[in-house]
Amino acid sequence: MNSRIRRCPHEGRYTLSTVCPVCGRRCGPAHPARFSPQDRYGYYRRMLRRWKTSQ
Template structure:
């Protein structure tokens, strides 16, 4: 059973639904790394555009 995290009340649980608030839970880990990143190009493009808007590039 993996550890799960409730975003509403910020509690950890083993259940799919939070026992305190009844909200849904998510896995607290980052997504698995993949060298075949299909969306990496778009993510880098968006980051570059946001840095231009803030005056960093």
């Protein structure tokens, strides 16, 4: 089942739309992705996240 609730990263408000009605920024999923020990690409995702934050 797919969750439709979204959260604005700037305001911290929850909404059903993809754009925050208050600040106009794009909203992301309200919950983190599921963790799986068999995740083949988890290492690369974490590496990319670290690379993006270091720039």
